[in-house]
Amino acid sequence: MVSFYDTRRRAVVSFEPVVPGQVSMYVCGPTVYDDPHVGHARTALTFDMIRRYLQWRGFNVTFVSNITDIDDNIIKRAFETGTTEPELAARYEQVYIDQMDRFGIAHPDHRPHATEYVEEMLEFIGDLVDRGAAYAIEGKGVYFSVAAHARYGDLIGRTPEELREGAGARVEVDVDKADPLDFALWKAAKPGEPDWNSPWGPGRPGWHIECVAMATDLLGETFDIHGGGDDLAFPHHQNEVAEAEGAELGFARHWIHGAMLNVNGEKMAKSLGNFTTLSDLLDVYEPQVLRLLMLQTHYRTVMELSDDALTGASGALDRLRAWHRRAVAAGVDQTASADADAVARFTAAMDDDFGTPAALAVVFDLVREGNAALNTGDTSRAATAHATVCDLAGALGLSLAGDDQSGDDALTEKVGTLLVERDEARAAKDFATADRIRDELAAEGIVLEDTPDGTIWRKT
């Protein structure tokens, strides 16, 4: 049975969806005002992995991930760059989608936008006000009353009292609020800011209310999993919980948070000068290298990004691909069925809080087994290993095929001709000529591998 760490319950729990066989999950997406960085990619990958695994495991998954297309940062950035908020948001949303596509993150089933849900949010805020869980402050907006939610803080294991002590430690407290912990549901518009009409005057929705409105609209009042980056647990997710429960919605049954990504021991952030956009990184390293590196670290462990780590993952990916090339060249039966024992080990690792590092260890063990089998000519065992590796790696979103070179017919023909020449030279023991051809190809980035079943070539 699938189990995972539930942030709110602070324990690994067995997972049983509300509707057997169906999983509904909502993951907080980005606020689109800048290029996505590698940290965004990690969170996206974490939930992409969870989604793919649950699907591989046989669940029918409905995956929702939003776009926050109106907020303070968007307004500020639009002003700075002399554009409008909708234009800015649309532009960066496209950049986000493009880069995540490039990284191999599957599209969500629904990608709602905050600005499409203002009606629902206003209705929701009105309900909270009617219930006495929220109050308006003239000229400022509408606030949620944390006093109405006794469990406030439970998502991060703190009590309201403890949180009050911390409130104001870094940010000035608004003296108009009834409680320092109260937060905005609706923000009154300042001059020049985009606004929507509401019973409390023109303004725009607060951040937390967006996700509650979108998640419950698309997934129902109660759904299975709510995810997001670890830094969102408080206040964002905590406030979502307060709002939803203030309106007596079942809301998320489980909370999953992905750990941050650090560079040189520090969180990736522009202010620290260690900000790497996903685009820049993928210009240097293949998407699959980054995916493999991230999967080799457990999703709840703070991960370190460095060139050494990326280079290491690149080597690991090469190993996977070399095995695949070799197996295919050896003509193993590609319709062989998977090794049930290995699949069981993989499943056990993944069922235990999505243990991708241990799951990958199973895959690499199979690669060694398969290579050893080919060394001894045991193609049957190699075929089983090959089929299993393909299945399991595929479940994690890893493809063994690598860059397809078949598209470049001219190159294929040219290399093919040279390889024939080289084979003839080798047969005649004219190694000087054979090596000269190999060197020429190497100079063009073509690496040769001689196997008993012929020579394989690939681009580096």
Next chain:
RNA sequence: GCGUCGGUGCCCGAGUGGACUAAGGGAGUGGCCUGCAAAGCCAUGAUUCACGGGUUCAAAUCCCGUCCGGCGCUCCA
């Protein structure tokens, strides 16, 4: 300051009471294979898991203390 998570080999990084191998990957070294390479296989690599105490028949894993670091404390994936 308060809270929380963590410090494992040259590097990345699993493992949270017990055996089997402190997983797996990268790098290194030795061997095999190869005409030579590449790929691959085998072997080797922490007698030890920040440091100091403690509990236990048994600790990387639990407890206490110290040092160091990440994240959160209403911008944040």
